[in-house]
Amino acid sequence: MSIVDIGVTGWRAFWSSVTAPGAFGIYFIILIIAILVGFAFNRTASAFQIGLRIVALMLSVVMIFGVLGVLGLSLTGLTPAINWFLAQIQAPLYFPEA
Structure with missing residues (x-):
């Protein structure tokens, strides 16, 4: 895999993550909180x-994260720590472990 292939695949992964239907609500909430601050x-x-x-x-x-995913590095090892943190703050989210 050449550097160009890695760049193109990372760019596609970036746009698929950014334009995911559930992502817009999260972006909007974070933007509103930042403006209110x-x-x-x-x-x-x-x-x-x-x-x-x-x-x-x-x-x-x-x-x-998209480029790291293309390179084969994933952050699924952090999922238990993230779920523990979400349980501590009683967030209504849960990330499934891989």
Whole structure:
């Protein structure tokens, strides 16, 4: 597999993750929270700067995970730790273990 194939496959994985139907709700909630945090500091410019930084961070994390997945590295080893954390905060989410 050449570097171009890895890049193309990672790019496709990135867009399939970003445009997944369930992802838009999560992005919207995180963006609203980031904007509200900015408004809590009483500055409109701060609110939108924080929102844009959070969006850029989310997109970069998704892209990094996509490229790592193409390279064969998965983060499924973290699933028990993530589920434990979600149980501690009593979140209504559960990630199945691979």
